[in-house]
Amino acid sequence: MTTWITDAWYVAGWDAEIDSAPLARTICGVPMVFYRKLDRSVVALRDACPHRLLPLSMGLREGDSLRCKYHGLKLGSDGVAEEMPLKSDAVNRRICAEAYVTHERHRFVWVWIGDRAKADPALIPDLWPCSAEGWTFDGGYYHVACDYRLMIDNLMDLTHETHVHAGSIGQPEILEAPIATRVEGEEVVVERWMPGIDAPPFWRGALKQPGPVDRWQVCRFLKPASVMIDVGVAPVGAGATIESHDQGVRGMVVDFMTPECETTHHYFWGMARNFDIDDPGFTARFKRQQGGVFSEDKEILEAQQRAIAANPDLKLSAYRIDEGGVRARQIIARAIAGAAREGVQP
Missing domain, CATH: 2.102.10.10 (Rieske [2Fe-2S] iron-sulphur domain)
Structure with a gap:
């Protein structure tokens, strides 16, 4: 199978x-x-x-x-x-x-x-910000030597930002903010709301004003293998909430993992944003920066895949921070099992 x-x-x-x-x-x-x-x-x-x-x-x-x-x-x-x-x-x-x-x-x-x-x-996943008016979208591609589900795990658990991406988008407040995970039909949503914090360097530059911010991260898994991450910051007092947050600067990180074989996949990444949309220079610079962030994930996940192969007697553990990835894997497994029962061949 x-x-x-x-x-x-x-x-x-x-x-x-x-x-x-x-x-x-x-x-x-x-x-x-x-x-x-x-x-x-x-x-x-x-x-x-x-x-x-x-x-x-x-x-x-x-x-x-x-x-x-x-x-x-x-x-x-x-x-x-x-x-x-x-x-x-x-x-x-x-x-x-x-x-x-x-x-x-x-x-x-x-x-x-x-x-x-x-x-x-x-049936194509609704990656709506990639085509919406008032947004701009670009990104890149990596060939990644790991099971595509490891990338889904990574994207549905942004706790790793504090350690893996400390120089760009990570900050300690990510570890301190509570996580809420829920399943909506065949989608999985992981939310984190960080009120009244200092913005990390990228978001401070995007907002273009000083002062504390409210920051959000909303990760959404869509079948068969995509993750959309709604991210951004708004000035404290602007009225942003975890449910509605167009008051500051907002981006949608779009990730699609296409399996190549059992231990490799094609990773298509990018970000749609609703700020600086008429600045192609910023788009090119940000694409380069984002590529650097995702190359850090690539390094981690390929090492993880090698470790899995080197330790066949061990299994992955799942903590509370992993619930989003676990739920996504369950949806994938149910779909595969359902196709097998119907006699569908890959």
């Missing part, structure tokens, strides 16, 4: 990553090749020529089609053979590479894993 949910949308890449040149990326254990047709729509095929299994990502683009670099079998964007290696041979349209459903939304290219008939774009 796999460790990821099938019949779900996963991020395959940023909109800027996928262009006319073939891009190879393994998604949920399946080697895939992605490219854009002349009309800019995205094609996703199994990255294996149906002839001798050479990766199609090594192939040559011809219009909207791909020609295998080994013997020249030409496949259309639907994966169906258009031309045989010997030009004199009749085209056998039963020869094909599996094609996958794709969709673009929120600056991401999504690919459906599972039954094509169930690929409803309405």
